[in-house]
Amino acid sequence: MRFITEEDLRQRFRRERFTEYEPEAGTRLTPGARQFLSDRGIRLTETENGVRPGNGQTGFGKKEAGSSLKQNEQPRETEAEERLQGAHPAEELPCWQLELGNLQADFLQAGLDLQREDVLVSKEIFELERNLARLASGEEMAEGERRWEMLCPACTGIGPENCRKCLADCFEITGFHAQSPNGRVVIRLHVLRSRLRKLERELPDDRKEMAHCIINRLSQMICHGFGGKICQKN
Numbered sequence: 382m383r384f385i386t387e388e389d390l391r392q393r394f395r396r397e398r399f400t401e402y403e404p405e406a407g408t409r410l411t412p413g414a415r416q417f418l419s420d421r422g423i424r425l426t427e428t429e430n431g432v433r434p435g436n437g438q439t440g441f442g443k444k445e446a447g448s449s450l451k452q453n454e455q456p457r458e459t460e461a462e463e464r465l466q467g468a469h470p471a472e473e474l475p476c477w478q479l480e481l482g483n484l485q486a487d488f489l490q491a492g493l494d495l496q497r498e499d500v501l502v503s504k505e506i507f508e509l510e511r512n513l514a515r516l517a518s519g520e521e522m523a524e525g526e527r528r529w530e531m532l533c534p535a536c537t538g539i540g541p542e543n544c545r546k547c548l549a550d551c552f553e554i555t556g557f558h559a560q561s562p563n564g565r566v567v568i569r570l571h572v573l574r575s576r577l578r579k580l581e582r583e584l585p586d587d588r589k590e591m592a593h594c595i596i597n598r599l600s601q602m603i604c605h606g607f608g609g610k611i612c613q614k615n
Contacts, residue, residue: 387413391518394421401426477583478517484576485513491569498566502602506573509595516584516591533598544597545590547581550574551600563606570606574599 385408393399402418403426404410410418410425418425492506512532533544538551554571558564574596581592 383408385410385414387411387417387514390414390417391514395518399423477580477585480580480583481513481517484573484580485510485517487576488513488573491573495566495569499563499606502566502570502606505598505602506570509598512591512595516588516595519588533594533601536601536604539597539601545594547589547593548597548600551604554603558607561607567603567606570599570603574603 385404390402400422401424415425488506488510492503492510495506496503533539535541535544539548554567559568561567577592577596577599581589581596584592
């Protein structure tokens, strides 16, 4: 059995947008792949066990003659090549995209490490990592859409009018903040923000707004971690 991952679906979606997905025979979707379909409102058609019978249907619900394989039969070379279309070897990816993948891993690790410190911060870090994935895929967030507001809710110094702009840190992080009661959380968020600021310089112009919004949200989280409800920007 072959598992279809979120990245597999993301690559297909980049090549051709679809509104319905039907798994191929002998495949199963990972939880991340299911969430990808759910987030985009793509209808999933599958059998009770999540595996399609060998009925000759493709992942887009369209029949193709001769697409079913007999038991133990190896896929034809052309079919194997088709499945690899859209897969980008690491050496062909832009440097910023490779770095972004590394940064996503850092966000996941930080979220895991901070679960014992602050479960709410941990959860939001995981959510920000999902937005980094959208940044990687180039998924747009429409002008004026509430999604921007949800990603970076308004505070004293950051609001709808500037959340997508490149803003300076609300305050300088020093050893004093590292030794505060929430020092581990504050420093971990500061490291993620610093790494994303460095990467933002290398991003294509059409993806900078998303990066700015995530950076500004990290600034809000740092401010809240150190000063509670008191804005530290000024």
